[in-house]
Amino acid sequence: MGVENxxxxxxxxxxxxxxxxxxxxxxxxxxxxxxxGLGGANGVxxxxxxxxxxxxxxxxxxxxxIYWGALFGGAITSVLFNIPGEPWSVAxxxxxxxxxxxxxxxxxxxxxxxxxxxxxxxSIVLITFFAPVLAEIALKxxxxxxxxxxxxxxxxxxxxxxxxxxxxLISILLGFLMASVGLDIVTGQLRLTFGITDLMKxxxxxxxxxxxxxxxxxxxxxxxxxxxxxxxxxxxxxVVLDTWRILPNYTRTFIRGSLIGFWMGFKxxxxxxxxxxxxxxxxxxxxxxxxxxxxxxxxxxxxEVAAHAAGVAAMLPMITLGIPGSPxxxxxxxxxxxxxxxxxPMLFKENPDFVWGLIASMYTSNIIGVLVVLAFVPFxxxxxxxxxxxxxxxxxxxCAIGAYAVSSRxxxxxxxxxxxxxxxxxKKLDYPIAPxxxxxxxxxxxxxALRQSLIMSQGSLAVFVTRPIAGVITAAAIFFLxxxxxxxxxxxxRGHPSAPAAGPRH
Amino acid sequence: MRTxxxxxxxxxxxxxxxxxxxxxxxxxxxxxxGPMSGFFPFWLAxxxxxxxxxxxxxxxxxxxxxxxxxxxxLRPVLAMLGPAVGFVLLTTGVTVFxxxxxxxxxxxxxxxxxxxxxxxxxxDHAWPAxxxxxxxxxVVTFLIFERWFLVPxxxxxxxxxxxx
Numbered sequence: 001m002g003v004e005n006x007x008x009x010x011x012x013x014x015x016x017x018x019x020x021x022x023x024x025x026x027x028x029x030x031x032x033x034x035x036x037g038l039g040g041a042n043g044v045x046x047x048x049x050x051x052x053x054x055x056x057x058x059x060x061x062x063x064x065x066i067y068w069g070a071l072f073g074g075a076i077t078s079v080l081f082n083i084p085g086e087p088w089s090v091a092x093x094x095x096x097x098x099x100x101x102x103x104x105x106x107x108x109x110x111x112x113x114x115x116x117x118x119x120x121x122x123s124i125v126l127i128t129f130f131a132p133v134l135a136e137i138a139l140k141x142x143x144x145x146x147x148x149x150x151x152x153x154x155x156x157x158x159x160x161x162x163x164x165x166x167x168x169l170i171s172i173l174l175g176f177l178m179a180s181v182g183l184d185i186v187t188g189q190l191r192l193t194f195g196i197t198d199l200m201k202x203x204x205x206x207x208x209x210x211x212x213x214x215x216x217x218x219x220x221x222x223x224x225x226x227x228x229x230x231x232x233x234x235x236x237x238x239v240v241l242d243t244w245r246i247l248p249n250y251t252r253t254f255i256r257g258s259l260i261g262f263w264m265g266f267k268x269x270x271x272x273x274x275x276x277x278x279x280x281x282x283x284x285x286x287x288x289x290x291x292x293x294x295x296x297x298x299x300x301x302x303x304e305v306a307a308h309a310a311g312v313a314a315m316l317p318m319i320t321l322g323i324p325g326s327p328x329x330x331x332x333x334x335x336x337x338x339x340x341x342x343x344x345p346m347l348f349k350e351n352p353d354f355v356w357g358l359i360a361s362m363y364t365s366n367i368i369g370v371l372v373v374l375a376f377v378p379f380x381x382x383x384x385x386x387x388x389x390x391x392x393x394x395x396x397x398x399c400a401i402g403a404y405a406v407s408s409r410x411x412x413x414x415x416x417x418x419x420x421x422x423x424x425x426x427k428k429l430d431y432p433i434a435p436x437x438x439x440x441x442x443x444x445x446x447x448x449a450l451r452q453s454l455i456m457s458q459g460s461l462a463v464f465v466t467r468p469i470a471g472v473i474t475a476a477a478i479f480f481l482x483x484x485x486x487x488x489x490x491x492x493x494r495g496h497p498s499a500p501a502a503g504p505r506h
Numbered sequence: 507m508r509t510x511x512x513x514x515x516x517x518x519x520x521x522x523x524x525x526x527x528x529x530x531x532x533x534x535x536x537x538x539x540g541p542m543s544g545f546f547p548f549w550l551a552x553x554x555x556x557x558x559x560x561x562x563x564x565x566x567x568x569x570x571x572x573x574x575x576x577x578x579x580l581r582p583v584l585a586m587l588g589p590a591v592g593f594v595l596l597t598t599g600v601t602v603f604x605x606x607x608x609x610x611x612x613x614x615x616x617x618x619x620x621x622x623x624x625x626x627x628x629x630d631h632a633w634p635a636x637x638x639x640x641x642x643x644x645v646v647t648f649l650i651f652e653r654w655f656l657v658p659x660x661x662x663x664x665x666x667x668x669x670x
Contacts, residue, residue, distance in 0.1 A: 049604075049657060050655050053656075055596055121556055164561075164564075166557045166560045166561050166564070167557075167561060169557050170518060170554060170557045170558065170561070173550050173551075173554040173557065174518070174554070176550050177525060177547060177550050177551065177554070180546060180547050180550075185606070186539055186540075186543075187539060187542065187543045188535070189532055189543040190541055191528070191529075191532060191544070191547060192525060192528050192529075192547060194528065204618060215590070218586065219583050219586065219587065222582040222583050222585075222586050223575060223579050223580070223582060223583045224579075262559070284649060285598045326579075387629050387631070387633065388628075388629070388630075389624050389625050389628045389629020389630075390621070390624070390625055390629065390639065392623045392645065393589070393590075393593070393620050393623065393624040393625075394621070395619070396590050396593060396620070397593070397613070397617045397620065397621070397643075397647070400593070400594065400597065400613065400648070401613065401651065402657060404613070404659060404660060405651075405657045405659075408658065410597070410598035410610070410660055411598075413594050413597060414594060417590060417591065418595055424583070425510070427577070428510070428574060429507075429510060429511055429514055429574075431514075447546045450541075450546065451540050451541050451545075451546075452540075454540060454541055455539075455540040455541075459536055459540075459541075471522060497581070
């Protein structure tokens with residue numbers, strides 16, 4: 001059954017127009033991934049308004065291709081410039097940049113792209129088989145189950161995010177509160193507008209994403225006095241083929257990284273820990289761990305496989321449960337709602353063309369992606385050599401265009417700047433931004449799930465505990481939420497000295 | 507760092523308080539259609555206030571070490587933020603109490619001015635390059651968005667004069 005659906009999906013994904021869209025998306029996405037301040041999330045956000053008039057399947061192919069492209073682009077900056085474009089590219093710099101400095105940039109990039117592709121492919125195959133099953137289970141879910149899953153999503157940010165749990169919680173709450181500004185569709189009342197007409201339409205998540213990630217990121221990189229010391233890399237067919245001949249030696253790392261990536265990836269915020277974990281495992285099981293950090297090809301393979309497997313796996317909860325696994329997936333979920341699709345398990349029943357077209361396009365886009373980046377590395381690397389005095393205004397203008405295009409309101413451009421400053425301050429003070437964005441996108445869905453659950457139970461919170469599936473999920477959510485409190489106790493019980501609290505980065 | 511932390515947490519605490527106030531006005535109890543409009547924001551804001559209080563307490567107990575940002579490092583940030591604010595001002599214009607203090611020039615003209623300013627005064631690029639990019643990029647953007655994607659951007663008198 002799954003194979004038939006996939007075949008049907010390929011008939012949609014492999015039309016000339018959709019292949020063109022995918023290639024365009026990969027090219028744009030890679031540029032976005034290379035540029036400082038533009039990552040997957042806000043790249044997708046900026047281009048989302050341009051897709052409003054497209055057929056939804058082509059639109060999602062464009063946006064997901066941008067996402068894949070941005071993932072590939074992150075590897076270029078990590079290896080050649082020692083700048084991780086995204087947090088999950090940090091581990092790639094450990095060995096990628098030393099390799100590039102030793103003149104091995106070509107093989108390092110080839111290894112990075114190939115590993116990305118393998119990790120992505122692994123996750124796509126798993127999604128092809130798991131997504132329908134998960135959607136089938138999720139069809140039985142009612143509002144209490146969905147609310148419990150959302151609770152689990154956010155509590156895993158608090159428990160597993162690694163930062164200050166109070167600050168993570170504040171970010172989440174702020175996101176939800178911003179989502180509730182404006183018209184309450186259930187009662188028709190205006191909320192939290194305080195009589196200001198500009199607040200009536202609420203805060204648009206696209207504008208928030210563009211400001212928080214785009215402008216905020218530029219401010220931060222300017223403050224850190226980022227200078228690009230790029231290393232040139234030669235990459236040609238011979239280098240690619242020679243590298244491909246070595247790569248099978250790392251089969252174990254490929255498999256391990258893919259599994260880690262997939263497992264961590266469908267939980268929110270999983271790509272970054274997955275890449276570090278995969279790197280650590282590769283180092284531990286290596287025959288020469290002392291070479292790691294000095295320019296070992298396996299040290300590039302491990303994090304890239306895991307990060308891409310995780311990045312793709314983040315799409316699984318989005319299409320089956322309507323819960324995004326990453327900020328980029330959150331923006332796409334917002335896109336689904338705008339295109340008039342109901343995210344969640346019903347997609348498989350009501351819009352099979354869309355879902356299977358999307359899944360099939362993951363295969364085609366990633367194949368196109370790896371070929372495009374291998375062919376155009378010098379072009380992409382040249383973008384980072386553009387002086388900052390040109391790059392910064394161009395990025396700001398592009399962000400402004402994206403923010404304005406959402407609903408043609410000039411005030412949105414101001415909001416974007418404001419969100420940029422908030423993003424800068426929050427990043428400096430270690431308030432995580434990803435959960436804020438997720439909460440902003442999911443706000444209405446969560447509130448409706450909560451309201452409907454409470455109406456079902458006539459106001460009793462017990463509904464989240466007494467229904468078996470919801471109960472298990474709620475219990476897990478509460479466990480994650482309490483983890484920051486429980487962990488020190490557990491350490492003391494076992495006689496370990498309590499670990500020092502994670503300090504701020506700066 | 508410590509002051510910035512305290513200020514941020516205090517601001518958010520006040521925001522939480524204001525939200526609680528508005529939520530109570532909307533009703534936080536049980537209405538005809540189930541929970542009333544203020545129910546969800548109310549409880550979120552209550553937890554927000556509690557968390558902010560927690561952060562305040564944490565910060566007060568911790569010691570003040572690193573500054574939030576040094577003056578030297580703040581300069582490039584302001585050098586970017588200033589022109590960016592100027593760009594948005596030129597794009598949207600300023601209207602205070604229905605009185606236009608400054609006309610809106612539209613996004614394309616503002617982008618040209620912004621790019622030229624940044625390239626010339628922050629980047630020390632040669633005038634020919636400045637002119638080429640500052641005129642060329644907005645024109646290309648115009649063609650892409652207004653012509654190809656049919657997404658209208660804010661326009662000012664110049665575009666009107668040219669007949670768009």
